Amino acid sequence: MTRLTLITGLIGTVILAALILIALFAQQIAPGDPLQMVGRPLLSPFADPRFPLGTTQLGRDVWAGLVHGARVSLTVSATAAAAVILIGILVGTLSGFLGGYVDDVLMRITEAVQSIPAFLLALALVSVLGASVTSVVVAIALSSWPPSARLVRAEVLRVRTLDYVDAARVAGRSPLAIAFLEVLPGALQPVVALIGITVGEAILVESALAFLGLSDPNLQSWGLMVASGRATLRVAPLLVILPGLAIALASLSVSLAGDALAARLSEGRRA
Amino acid sequence: MKGAEIVPLMRLSGLTVRYSAHRGIVDAVCGVDLDLMPGRVLSVIGESGSGKSTVLLALAGLLPSRARVSGSLLMDGGNGNLLADPSAHSNVTGRTVGMIFQNPGASLNPVLTVGDLIDEVVRVHRGLSKKEVRAETLSLMSRVGIGDAKSRAAAYPHQLSGGLKQRIAIAAALAGRPRLILADEPTTALDATVQAQILDLLLDLVDREKLGLLFVTHDIGVAGSISNEIAVMFNGRVVECGKAGDVTLAPKHSHTVALAAGALPLDLTVEQPKTSISALDDTAKTDNNREQYLKSATTPEPQGKDTQVQQAAKKTELVLSGITRVFKTGARKAVAADGVNLTVRSGETVALVGESGSGKTTLARIAIGLDRPDSGTVILDGQPLIDERGHMDRVTRSRVQMVFQDPLASFTPHRSIGKSIEVPLKIASDLTSRARRDRVLELLESVGLEKDHANRYPTALSGGQLQRAAIARALATDPDLLICDEPVASLDVSVRSQVLDLLTKLQNERGLGILFVSHDLGVVQWIADRTVVLYLGRVMEEGQGKAMWQTARHPYTRSLAAANPSATVPWRERPSVEQAKGEAAGSFAIPSGCRFHPRCRMAIAQCETTEPSLEQLEKGHFVACLRSGEQLDLG
Known part of the structure; x- marks a missing residue:
């Protein structure tokens, strides 16, 4: 691992940890409902010590919105990424290990999904399922799993030809046990690298959906804040810039931390 | 010595190569002196990590820039120290030094035809016109023994066999008219019969054109047989250096002794008692007189636990009959096994011998149920190894x-x-987890490993330790038969003999039957009770004991034996009549009749049409050759 990856990785990890802490203790940091009208509308930052970052055109506390938005963004994207990786692992392992018709069918489905732009598919799914956090998670998961499935499959194809897989067959392990206990762990390392990218993408997709008003309107999220700040962009640009920065910071920190982790893992493999 | 007045082609003195690593400075090579005279062969031998390749790279000026090099190198009568002057070095090496690498497939540019490839080298080194360049290329190709050079020149590397590719690499190395050839394990990746041909070619070039050959190898057999001088390397130093005969026959340094002892040369002459071969490991020297064991195999003496005695008494038999296996890739069919019969019984070691593509690994995989034959049966003590549904029961x-x-x-890397x-x-x-752990420790002990090794991960063990652990794992279920697929091929020579000793010792204790797949005739001769010789998926000859190689009848078996270099027999003095011609056709295109006939020096017209069957000549000796009856006086 180069010095640069180490430093950027550390920065990413620190930012990510801070965001997670903020999300966990949102209620303690900024008590109350962030959607509540608490002050005069369009207060500029630092004007009132109660609202360090000012208020929106509806008199909502911007700081509270950012804090609570972290909770929504991170939960939605982490759950969605977990689902993406799980689907990817399941499809990729079965496809790569069993081969033959199973592989053909699963890969054609994967390609079919991949041929539709992920965001359009998520958009369509949410408009069918209704605007809620759950449907956003489902939409992201169902639209973004193909890359991880293909990656896992490629790794499984490589690993399954190694001697230790034959050794497990000789020992009498069942095919399913071989696939998930022997082959899969050996194929997981690049998947870990993919987690960072997946979470980062999920944050963006979630924000975009919220921006388009397709997320739960009763939860304050960054995308929603950008959307509602758009109306007063000329008067109070910070209402758009601040949540936008939060989105950028979150997805950047996840990718930086993910890259460093991947580099670390590949070093461990060589040693 | 007559070479004393002649200027050496290369004089290397005090070569030291250092790398700075995480834990300080590492000396890869330390104070190495080498001299090479024209028309002579100098071999540098050593195990992996001994520094032999680093020396070669230093000579060629190919070390990475982070290496710190000191010492002096004079080449071709020049006075300048080339190690101190990289630009002069690359100038000289380009002109007077040719290099040959281990893997010809990787060292040839795949997008150029071999003709263009040699053209390019010729053009760089010699100011010739386009027409002259191609003429020179063709003459180089015929110099390295490529017949029909004109049509071969249009081929791409992947269309050529391994031996031909190496010949092309040699032709390219000769293009600059070098006086000195540096060869890094040039025959290690080749089959034995092809290795023999390449060695012939190299020695012929040395003799005819008075080139100097520096030959880096791990194989003391090859080195002893082709070299004038040998330098033995260990831990970055030359520990012994001298005339080839002195080094191989009367080694002085303990490491050379170990290398020579571990090399297990194929012995075609004298009967010698079979004792422990391990020169380094004292613990393995106990009770492994297998021949004695085999004689008493019917009434084994009580040794160890009762269960073991019972097991030795119980005769297990694995019978493969009429095994045929064809791999299809697209429209092409590769025949890996064609009607092979094979039996392994408890207490005996059956060796499967053959060059790459002979189908020996496929047979081993079929014998353990990892692969299924297209036709033929695998029967273990009267029961099919695999039932009709493709399952193998737990027992x-x-x-x-x-x-x-x-x-x-x-070994699974994450476990x-x-x-x-x-x-x-x-x-x-159905053991409890506690009992299982005890059993694991017991197994580790039985293969000579420590308890502590159980907690380590595969990458933390050396190759030899890992292979011991692999044997322990194979023995975990107290098997009757062990299938060993080239179990020592990837190990260093000194470790190799320890593992072989361990296998024999365990066989004696437990009455194991062993199917031993190997391409190394020396190893096979040492360990096998019966030897089966395969060629392109068919059994050519089957014989018993170590005498098998002296009494071999099949021309293919004899060519294998003749191709096996022995450290004590100079290569030029081998009988060349035994050598096989060309290379195996490959399992995609099996020749008609006897599949060996295109390479056979004894082939007659009938061999092209009639496939010989395996016939018994004397007890336990089977040969598949139409002329097997008339060969006694030959050789």
């Missing part, structure tokens, strides 16, 4: 186990050694 599974070629690849050994126990037995 059968536990009776036949396997040791793989690459020990590191055969500790102990846990890996536990896996077959978990599946085949």
Whole structure:
């Protein structure tokens, strides 16, 4: 691992940890409902010590919105990424290990999904399922799993030809046990690298959906804040810039931390 | 010595190569002196990590820039120290030094035809016109023994066999008219019969054109047989250097002794008692007189636990009959096995011998149920190894186990050694986890490893230790038969003999039957009770004991034996009539009649049409050759 990856990785990890802490203790940091009208509308930052970052055109506390938005963004994207990786692992392992018709069918489905732009598919799914956090998670998961499935499959194809897989067959392990206990762990390392990218993408997709008003309107999220700040962009640009920065910071920190982790893992493999 | 007045082609003195690593400075090579005279062969031998390749790279000026090099190198009568002057070095090496690498497939540019490839080297070194360049290329190709050079020149590297590719690499190395050839394990990746041809070619060039050849190898047999001088390297130093005969016959340094002892030369002359071959490991020297054991195999003396005695008394028999296996890739069919019969019984070691593509690994995999034959049966004590539905029951599974070629690849990387050994126990037995762990420790002890090794991960063990652990794992279920696929091929010579000793010792204790796949005739001769010689998926000859190689009748078997270099027999003095011609056709295009006939020096017209069957000549000796009856006086 180069010095640069180490430093950027550390920065990413620190930012990510801070965001997670903020999300966990949102209620303690900024008590109350962030959607509540608490002050005069369009207060500029630092004007009132109660609202360090000012208020929106509806008199909502911007700081509270950012804090609570972290909770929504991170939960939605982490759950969605977990689902993406799980689907990817399941499809990729079965496809790569069993081969033959199973592989053909699963890969054609994967390609079919991949041929539709992920965001359009998520958009369509949410408009069918209704605007809620759950449907956003489902939409992201169902639209973004193909890359991880293909990656896992490629790794499984490589690993399954190694001697230790034959050794497990000789020992009498069942095919399913071989696939998930022997082959899969050996194929997981690049998947870990993919987690960072997946979470980062999920944050963006979630924000975009919220921006388009397709997320739960009763939860304050960054995308929603950008959307509602758009109306007063000329008067109070910070209402758009601040949540936008939060989105950028979150997805950047996840990718930086993910890259460093991947580099670390590949070093461990060589040693 | 007559070479004293002649200027050496190359004089290397005090070469030291250092790398700075995480834990300080590492001396890869330390104070190495080498001299090479024209028309002579100098071999540098050593095990992996001994620094032999680093020396070669230093000579060629190919070391990475972070290496710190000191010492002096004079070449071709020049006075300048080339190690101190990289630009002069690359100038000189380009002109007077040709290099040959281990893997000809990787060292040839795949997008150029071999003709263009040699053209390019010729053009760089010699100011010739386009027409002259191609003429020179063709003459180079015929100099390295490529017949029909004109049509071969239009071929791409992947269209050529391994031996031809190496010949092309040699032709390219000769293009600059070098006086000195640096060769890095140039025959290691080749089959034995092809290796023999390449060695012939190199020695011929040395003799005819008075080139100097620096030959880096791990194989003391090759080195002893082709060299004038040998330098033995160990831990970055030359520990012994001298005339080839002195080094191989009367080694002085203990490491050379170990290398020579571990090399297991194929012995075609004298009967010698079979004792421990390990020169380094004292613990392995106990009770492994296998011949004595075999004589008493019917009434084994009580040794160890009662169960073991019972097992030795119980005769297990694995019978493969009429095995045919064809791999299809697209429209092409590769025949890996064609009607092979093979039997392995408890207490005996059956060796499967053959060059790459002979189908020996496929047979081993079929014998343990990892692969299924297209036709033919595999019967273990009267029961099919695999039932009609393709399943193998738990008990059968536990009776036949396997040791793989690459020990590191055969262990799951994310699991500790102990846990890996536990896996077959978990599946085949109903032991509690405590009892399983005790059994693992017991197994580790029986293969000469420590308890502590159970907690380590595969990458933390050396190759030899890992192969011991692999044997422990194979023994976990107390099998009757062990399938060993080239179990020592990836190990260093000194470790190799320890592992072979261990296998024999365990066989004696437990009455194991072993199917031993190998291409190394010396190893096979040492370990095998019966030897089966395969060629392109068919049995050519089957014989008993170590005498098998002296009494071999099949021309292919004899060519294998003749191709096996022995450290004590100079290469030029070998009988060349025994050598096989050309290279195996490959399993995609099996020749008609006797499949060996295109390469056979004894082939007659009938061989092209009639496929010989395996016939018994004397007890236990089978040969598939139409002329087997008339060969006694030959050789």
